[in-house]
Amino acid sequence: MIQFLNISKRYGQLHALKDITVSIEAGRITAILGPNGSGKTTLLKCLLGLVHPDSGDILLADHRVNAHPEYRQQIGYMPQIAQFPEHLTVGEIIRMMKDIRSDVTHYDEELFEQFHLDRELTKKSKELSGGTRQKLNAYLAFLFQPQIYVLDEPTVGLDPVASLILKKKIQKEKQQGKTIIFTSHILPEIAALADDVIFLLDGKLLFKEAKQVLIDRTGTKNLEEAIAEVLQYSGVEG
Amino acid sequence: MSNTLKIAKYQFFNVLRTRWVFVVFALFFFLTAVLFYFGENEAKVLVSLLNVTLIFLPLLSVLFGVFYVYNATSFIELMLTQPIYRSELYGGMWLGIVAPFVASFVLGVLLPFLVFGSWAGYAGAFGTLFIVGTALILIFLSLGMMFAIFAEERTVGMSLALLLWLALTVVYDAVVLYLATVFRDYPLEQPLIAAMFLNPVDLGRVALLLQLDVSALMGYTGAVFREFFGTSLGISLALGALLLWVSIPVFVGLKRFAHRDF
Numbered sequence: 001m002i003q004f005l006n007i008s009k010r011y012g013q014l015h016a017l018k019d020i021t022v023s024i025e026a027g028r029i030t031a032i033l034g035p036n037g038s039g040k041t042t043l044l045k046c047l048l049g050l051v052h053p054d055s056g057d058i059l060l061a062d063h064r065v066n067a068h069p070e071y072r073q074q075i076g077y078m079p080q081i082a083q084f085p086e087h088l089t090v091g092e093i094i095r096m097m098k099d100i101r102s103d104v105t106h107y108d109e110e111l112f113e114q115f116h117l118d119r120e121l122t123k124k125s126k127e128l129s130g131g132t133r134q135k136l137n138a139y140l141a142f143l144f145q146p147q148i149y150v151l152d153e154p155t156v157g158l159d160p161v162a163s164l165i166l167k168k169k170i171q172k173e174k175q176q177g178k179t180i181i182f183t184s185h186i187l188p189e190i191a192a193l194a195d196d197v198i199f200l201l202d203g204k205l206l207f208k209e210a211k212q213v214l215i216d217r218t219g220t221k222n223l224e225e226a227i228a229e230v231l232q233y234s235g236v237e238g
Numbered sequence: 239m240s241n242t243l244k245i246a247k248y249q250f251f252n253v254l255r256t257r258w259v260f261v262v263f264a265l266f267f268f269l270t271a272v273l274f275y276f277g278e279n280e281a282k283v284l285v286s287l288l289n290v291t292l293i294f295l296p297l298l299s300v301l302f303g304v305f306y307v308y309n310a311t312s313f314i315e316l317m318l319t320q321p322i323y324r325s326e327l328y329g330g331m332w333l334g335i336v337a338p339f340v341a342s343f344v345l346g347v348l349l350p351f352l353v354f355g356s357w358a359g360y361a362g363a364f365g366t367l368f369i370v371g372t373a374l375i376l377i378f379l380s381l382g383m384m385f386a387i388f389a390e391e392r393t394v395g396m397s398l399a400l401l402l403w404l405a406l407t408v409v410y411d412a413v414v415l416y417l418a419t420v421f422r423d424y425p426l427e428q429p430l431i432a433a434m435f436l437n438p439v440d441l442g443r444v445a446l447l448l449q450l451d452v453s454a455l456m457g458y459t460g461a462v463f464r465e466f467f468g469t470s471l472g473i474s475l476a477l478g479a480l481l482l483w484v485s486i487p488v489f490v491g492l493k494r495f496a497h498r499d500f
Contacts, residue, residue, distance in 0.1 A: 011499075045499075045500070048318075048319045049318065049319070050315055050318055050319065050499065050500040051499040051500070052497065052499060069320075069321040069322055069323055070321055071321075072319060072320060072321040073321045075319065077316070077319040079312065079315055079316060079319075081312055082312060082316060083309075083310075083311075083312040083313050084313055084316075085248065085249065085252035085310070085313060086252065086256075086309070087251070087252045087253075087254075087255035087256060088248060088251065088252050092248060092251070096244070096245075096248040097320075099239075099244045099248075100241060100244055100245070100317075100320055100322060101320065101321075103321070137316075140316075
């Protein structure tokens with residue numbers, strides 16, 4: 001279980017996260033949604049140690065996340081946009097990541113085959129299309145078989161086929177007991193994948209609920225309507 | 239192999255394939271070769287290389303340091319989500335960009351020199367050129383990286399880097415010259431030696447000129463400098479000053495890098 005306890009973060013004038021306390025259950029898929037600038041990425045970056053919260057604690061299986069990087073062995077991260085060293089080939093980038101993760105000996109090469117990355121191995125990273133870069137990015141997140149996946153808008157930039165492959169992969173990992181957190185703006189995608197939904201608004205936690213509970217509570221037919229209902233109720237437009 | 243060296247290894251190949259490193263190599267290679275080809279002797283080649291080394295090398299280095307960090311921002315993010323320390327990444331990036339630059343500068347001068355030149359009587363001077371050039375690369379690359387870590391805006395980092403380069407290569411000398419003229423009635427040797435230590439470009443210039451016969455033209459002041467650099471204390475102080483000039487931006491940049499949000 002991942003627990004965010006009273007996390008606050010300010011960037012100068014901008015209050016990006018306001019006292020967020022929320023927990024993410026192990027073995028489930030949790031979707032974080034909210035409008036642009038609501039703090040989704042910042043919250044994930046706090047978990048990954050990229051952003052240092054001004055106050056609050058993050059617990060990972062009851063251990064405080066601190067400056068020691070070992071805890072990140074458990075996390076596979078897929079950033080929104082991936083840029084790799086321009087003049088390295090795809091093969092070299094993969095080798096570099098494997099070198100750095102010498103603690104891992106068994107790799108998950110499934111996405112490598114499904115995304116046909118073997119065709120790209122000798123290409124320099126700057127020659128890759130945005131979609132291919134995103135495939136490489138996804139592959140690297142799953143490569144080291146972590147316990148937790150943190151995926152920031154994972155399907156953006158992927159073609160429909162690749163997007164489907166990735167969604168199937170996410171579901172498969174869940175069946176193996178992995179914890180998955182992802183952000184998305186695509187409601188049907190969230191409806192299809194997520195068990196739990198966290199909604200952030202202006203850096204505040206609006207709600208965290210199991211998807212089915214949310215739908216039942218609002219008396220609506222599907223997630224899309226349920227969210228619209230909640231937003232209307234809390235006096236927020238879109 | 240430590241994480242720092244692993245990162246350095248891949249960055250080395252990445253940087254080696256950039257145009258920047260090629261430009262440094264080609265510039266020094268062709269300049270040295272052409273000067274020798276037209277029958278210049280070693281001393282004249284050195285004087286010509288001196289100015290390119292003191293002006294151009296710092297400019298390229300500081301700009302590349304800034305560019306590199308801005309271009310690597312999202313790669314830095316990805317690396318920092320791996321189980322590595324921030325200091326390991328910073329050290330790896332630093333080594334990985336410094337090494338190809340130094341190699342292309344040293345090889346660019348050395349290769350034509352081995353073909354056309356002669357060590358006899360000039361080993362010290364060329365040795366000094368390599369040390370000064372290497373020191374300037376380390377200093378200005380570190381400064382460039384530091385600016386980019388501090389200033390999140392690309393234009394701000396770039397402007398700071400250019401301003402610093404201008405200050406150290408052009409403005410500083412003008413100010414020192416002006417002060418020397420104003421206070422010409424006073425004994426200035428000691429303050430001038432002190433002023434030299436505050437600017438690595440000046441330090442490099444004086445150290446190099448003293449290796450050549452042209453220093454005889456500098457008269458009494460030249461003699462004072464020559465005396466100073468003739469002692470092991472003087473050389474140690476000069477090397478110490480260069481080392482400080484490298485360590486301070488590396489340390490300050492790393493400190494900021496360790497605490498910054500990405």
